[in-house]
Amino acid sequence: MELDHKKKYSEIIELGNGEQLVSFFKKLNAEDRRALIPSIKQDIKRLYTTRELSRRIWGYAGTREQLNMLSIAMFVCYGKADRKLIKPHLLPADKQIDNILSWYQPEWFNQYVNELSNQEYIPIQYESLADWIAKGYLLDVVPELIAQKMVLDVSCLEKYPFILDKHIWFIFQYPNTISWSDYWSPKENKPIDADDRKWIYIFKKIINNKLINRMQVLKECLLSVNRNFDKNQTNWYADLFVALEPTVEECIHLQNELFSVFHCPQSKPINVALSMIKKINAQPKFSAGEFIAYMPLLLSYETKGIVNNTLMIADSLAKRSPELADDIAVLLPNTFLSKDQSLQTKAAKLIVKYANPADQNLIANICDYIDNLLMDTRLLLKDFLEIPAVVAESSVYKEKERIRIELIREDNRIPEISTWDDFVFLLGQVFFNAEPYHFDQLPTYLLQFSGQINEDTVQQLEPAFLQAYKTIDIWNSTIGFLDRISAAFFLEYGRRLIERYPEQTRNLQKLADKYKHITFSPENWKTSKMEKYIPYMDIFSYVLEQLSNNSRLPLLSTPTHLPCFIDPMVLAERLYLYQQQNVEPSSFDLQLALQRCALDADLDKLKPVLKTLKGDAPLLLSYLLSGDAGCLDKAANKDWKLAAVITRYSYSPDETAFNMGCSLLETNNIPIELMTQILPWQINCRKQNVSILNNESKDIFTKKLRIDIADYSLKVDSPLFYQYMCASYSYSSFEWSADNRRRIFSCPYVPDIILRRFISSKFECSDIKEVKAISEVLQTIYQLPFPLTDTSYLLIALSMLHGDKTIRTLAGEIWIDKLGQYSPVNNQLIGDIIGTLEKEEWAPLKRFTDLASQTLVGVNPDQNKALEVIVSNILSHLSETNIANYKKLVMLHDDLKARIQ
Known part of the structure; x- marks a missing residue:
């Protein structure tokens, strides 16, 4: 008999329709329906497979009728344990569910409906929910679901008493989209006396018809603004309250509720409450x-x-x-x-x-x-x-002593990983972007602890491998391409562990099977057209090679002190280990170490260690710490030599280093911008005639920031790390904002080579809404204890005019912080940049005046003097322009001058 039922079911799925399937199910008992579940699951897998229906047109293998029948089959046959397999889009239509519920109600249906409140897509309509509640099919529907669905349908508000007695109040008590649903769709019959706000019109109507209590609606409007709803929903309640035009007597009665609005996180409801209080504050009962x-x-x-x-x-x-x-x-x-x-x-x-x-x-x-x-x-x-x-x-104020911040201190030392448990903990964090230096620690500590990974410990790494797969598989703004490189490196090591310990790594093999669609790996890194990441790829490939050789040598470039610096003593000791074991370091790894080396260290303390080194290593370190170009005369590797010259010159410019660097750059056909901070930029205005309504047209002016950056194409096998930081990239090598901090920390003395292209991309127009990437870069500049460069001055000035208040405030904080550091801030340049931008009306001047008056004024006399220089130089560019908020800028300048005097 069971075989007959399966055969009949299969025949209907292939050739029948929904009505035939429902009739068939009606004849079966519960046990017979359960027996069909395996067949239904097979059909779901078969008919929901995506295939090419015709040229470039894809769809499901099953017909629309077949997919509809599968929805009915799941609803009728699945039990409580299988209900979670019924995704919202797999539910039958409301009418079909209503027909089925008349003869069969699944025991799990009420719970399933309530669980829909947590889904983004809820296929059931409110009227259907109300019908099923009235018929007793649903006994306890969660109010969250009712609130979400009710705002989408006003057609049945008077259908059942419980709708206006109970359900409508859930709109005030739970999150919903009423602010987005408060309009008439073209399919709805808009009443003649209605305005554009559908739900506000509905509330007025049912209140006037005495169907709900007016005072209760007013009260709920005021209470709802403090229920942690989003801004649009919260402000909608304020709109409804105003639209109902509460009387003086009603406001007096609602005083406590009006006062409670003052705690609302949104300003609109507070202003509404204050406007009502202005009407009643003269009343005796106020x-x-x-x-x-x-x-x-x-x-x-x-x-x-x-x-x-x-x-x-x-x-x-x-x-x-x-x-x-x-x-x-x-x-x-x-x-x-x-x-x-x-x-x-x-x-x-x-x-x-x-x-x-x-x-x-x-x-x-x-x-x-x-x-x-x-x-x-x-x-x-x-x-x-x-x-x-x-x-x-x-009069007694003393100028704040300028502080030269040492790069190597005890308070900024990065904790070392010394135990197996610490290593496992690091692996649990490394793919979550907890700290930028975790990216550098992964390969070096994997080398150190690889000898402790065996059949007894390998299973402890499974959570880290799962997160590595997710890092590559999931695309979001918090994951950068460097994260994907790091994850691919770790997974390649995992594949080697699977080969070495097949019995103990069965779970890893299951993960590999689950994510077999991931093809990104060290094998195809350099064909990915991500040119600027090649040095990092090369370093990870080098580590994989060292792991194959059972090497335990640490990477040279792993930072020892925040945010990204290496203690020269530690670097020298690492180089000594390499020379003792006769191992050639990765060229990119050594260059990255030189780029991160703390250059304010005492060379005399390092000399005893340098005497133990041979080759280029002691020459490079001696030059970095002393600036004596003679140290490099015998250096053989030109790439390492050039990396050292660029790094040292950026830290402490001198003519000898400049000439030497330019000569080496010219030999390698690399642009001079690596050795200079000159940054030509301008605002280009373009007029465009655009057609508007009634065959009219108007001129639209667009302003774009143009930075003169050398157009330098890169060869994939270029040996210099710095080249990859400043080259022009292919279209596919777009900006991964999550990588900016790590890339800048790879060349902390020369951030300009990255900032130039970053500014050119993120500030091309003043109305670009980019926030996260700019915030990341500003925080990175804040962490680097170096003087601002011409490029970073441009970044700070542009950020002070950015549309996002957080960006403006962060730029102001960087300016304040740099004022207290050892090197003076060029406030005149900041003012000139902002003045030049505002002369072209780049952005509303109010953004700067608000930042200055609210955040930058009045902290101390030195700061006021510095700000006065900025404002004075801005004004020097705007004297002949007619720009909004110019008067406010003049008042700010007068106030600063008075404070200084």
Whole structure:
């Protein structure tokens, strides 16, 4: 009998339709249906296989009707254990499910429906959910699912009493897309009296028809803004509240809820609440004391509208209730957190208007913000300020001592891996980008601990191999090409372990089978057209060769101190080990070590170790630490010699090194930009006539940053590491933003060769929204304890005008940090760059003025002097231009000059 059922099922799948299959299933008992599960799974695998249907057109092997029948079969025959195999897109249509539920309800159906709330795609419509709840097919549907589906359908709101009695309130209590669903689709019949906001119209209608409680809707609008929903959903509740036009009486009744809105992370609901409070603060029942308690919070917000509305209400309360004036005035100095001129002026005038100049608490509060006060504000508050104390503070200020940061210190030492457990822990982190130096540690510590990997320990490496496969298989912005190279290297070592320990590595073999579609490996690295990564590929290939030779020698280039530097003493000791074992180091590995060598070390302390070395090694290290070009006279390897010259010249420029470097570069046909910091750039404006509506047209002006970079093509077998940093790359060798930090840390003394192309790519237009990659590079520059170069000055200036506030703030922090370092900052150049950019209206000037007034002003006199130089040089470029916020820049300049005087 079972064979007959399978045969009948197969016949229907091949030649029948859904109705025939449902009729067939109705005749079977539960046991017979379960017996068909293996056949159904085979058909799913067979019919859901992708194949080429015709030339360049792909689809499933099964017909639409066959796939529909498989959905029905899974729904009717699968048990509780198999339900997870029914992906949302494999469910039958709602009508088919409704038909089946009339004669069979799977025991797992209610739980399955609830689990859909965690899926991105939910195929079931809200009306179907409501029907099944009404019919008793679903007994307990989670409110999260109802909220998500209900906002997509307004057609059945009055179909069942529980919809408006219970379900509609879930819209206010759980995440949903109501802000995106608040419009009429072309297929819907939009009522004549409706506006464009569909759901707001619906709420007005059902409230007017007395179908739901108006006061409850108003209350839920206010409570919902603090339920951690996204910005759009949160702001929608504020829109609904305003659209319902609450009366004064209703707002008085909802005072507590209005006050609770002040904790909302979005500014729009707060401003809505404040606008309502402006209407009711004169009412006898208004809780003025509770509002005053919220003033410190409200005045601390960065949004100007919130602070301005709060000051207006404070003025109204103080005027109407003089007994509250002192309580209000003592809180007003919180406004001075903001460096906005209009807000400070308004708050200062209120203090003068209502406060007692002898109030010591108020004076103390104002003095807490003394560094933030603009000059106009200081003049208004002259009766409240202890001017002599302020003058004394300025007069005794001592210029901050500039600090020369040593590269090799105990506090920046990178911890060494000395035990097997530490090594396994490192493998668990290396593919998660926890630290940039993990990339360098993997090959060197694999060499060190490879002797301890055996049949007893190899299984401990399985989690790391799984993560390596995922690193190559998954594409996202946090994974760079260097991560993929590192993972491919590790997996190649894993393949060798599988051959060596077949019994103990069965799980590794299963992983290899699962990810057999991954073809990226050391065998095809250099055909990947990723030219700039070839030095890294070469180093990893060298390590694989050393592993085959059972070598335990460490890589020369593994950094010893943060962020990427190598102690010259450690480097010399590593070179000694190589010479003792008569092993030739990787040329790229040695060059990378030279590029990372800490050049501020004491050569005298290193001389005893250098005497134990032979060949080029002692000559190269002696030159790097002393700058004596004579050390290189006997150096034989020209690539190592050139790497040393470029590195040393970038650290401490001198004419001899420059001439020597240029000569070597010319011999190798490499552009001179490796030895110079000159960076020609300009803004190109292009006018384009674009057609618009009504056969009209208008001129569109586009501005692009152009940097003059040498067009240098690279040969795959080029022997110089630095060449790969500055060459022009093929189209396929695009920018992997996750690699920028490691690439800059590969040439920490010469970051310009990477920054030039980075700026050219990421700042080509002022409206490019790139944030993550720019943030990564700025943080990298922040970590390098070196003076800013012409290229990094350009990067800082462009970042100060970037559209993202985080980028602007980070650029400001770098500027502040560099001011305190040993080498002076060229503030005139920063001002000239920003002035040149703004003369061409590159970006809104407000971005810089806001950054300067909110973050850069007033920290100390030295900083104010430096900022005044920047602003002065910006103004020198803008005197003949008509640009928005020019007046604010002038006011900022006047304020800085007054502070300095």
